[in-house]
Amino acid sequence: MTEPIKASPSSIEAKMNQIRALMARLQQDEGSLDDSLGLYNEATNLITQCQQMLDEAADRINNPSSSQP
Numbered sequence: 001m002t003e004p005i006k007a008s009p010s011s012i013e014a015k016m017n018q019i020r021a022l023m024a025r026l027q028q029d030e031g032s033l034d035d036s037l038g039l040y041n042e043a044t045n046l047i048t049q050c051q052q053m054l055d056e057a058a059d060r061i062n063n064p065s066s067s068q069p
Contacts, residue, residue, distance in 0.1 A: 012053050015046045022046070 022043040026036060 012050050015050050015053075019043050019046050019050075 022039050026039050026043075
């Protein structure tokens, strides 16, 4: 089984780089179906995290007074 890529970095850039790496591994078409599904699940989780980060950033831009203490 292939080693999973860690999803710990907090920046969106780091998450995007992880997604690219996962997609490259999927495109190599090596490993079992279970390995591919694991990589796919990692990528979709990272995509969801990125979307949440983008939504939060858009919210702060659109409602600047609500993000101030």
